[in-house]
Amino acid sequence: MIKNIVFDMGNVILRWDPEYIASRLSNNLDEQKIIIKELFNSEQWQMLDQGTISLDEALQQIYLITDGQYHDLLKYSLYHWYDYLEVFDDMVPLVKELKQQGYKIYLLSNCGLQIKDYFHKVTAFKYFDDFYVSAYNHLLKPDLQIYKHFLTKFNLKAKECIFIDDILVNVEGANKVGMKGYLYDGDINHLKSFLKKSL
Structure with missing residues (x-):
């Protein structure tokens, strides 16, 4: 029973649509691709889901492997992605x-x-x-x-x-x-x- x-x-x-969320986080197609690749599809994202890393730790690790020009974008995206869940x-x-x-x-x-x-x-x-x-x-x-x-x-x-x-x-x-x-x-x-x- x-x-x-x-x-x-x-x-x-x-x-849950990473492409849609990325499109809300940025109007720039190149930036959208960066958000998807370096955030949503990252090893750090998986670690966040598993609770083995903090937000700050994830961000610092992402910074190490990404171009500095995208750091502010990635930080904003990490802290605001769920604002665009429907x-x-x-x-x-x-x-x-x-x-x-x-x-x-x-x-x-x-x-x-x-x-x-x-x-x-x-x-x-x-x-x-x-x-x-x-x-x-x-x-x-x-x-x-x-x-x-x-x-x-x-x-x-x-x-x-x-x-x-x-x-x-x-x-x-x-x-x-x-x-x-x-x-x-x-x-x-x-x-x-x-x-x-x-x-």
Whole structure:
């Protein structure tokens, strides 16, 4: 019996589109490419998600491998990227409905410590029971340990959880520990049909 619905964040609850975010951070195409390459696609970004490096440490490391003319841009981008995240409005009523039906709602997401400063802006999150952010736990999906730790931390049984993510390997990781995974393709009606059959 399913008791818990576990959501990923990027491209499930809100839009994660590095190219779009870069376009909001700069009108210059070359600068946009720098932001994507040297920030979002960097080793430091992964380390921020895993919580093994601070923002200042990440910035200093990025400075060492980038042209000085882009340092101010990269610093601003690192501290303001989440200002341009967009919430999927159609996900809010679904989360609310699931909560009203008595299901526990959780977040399980690869993201850095900064994201907690953004949570209050996301209407859907007021219906969540708790949040598992990778950086606070030093683990990343699809490492099986993150799913096991998530279940242990919130005292949940895998067979009682549905996990919704937009990345196949993350869904497969959840399946391997006994959770029922769903690969979200952006079609909320497909998700609703899946939940109707599964709950």
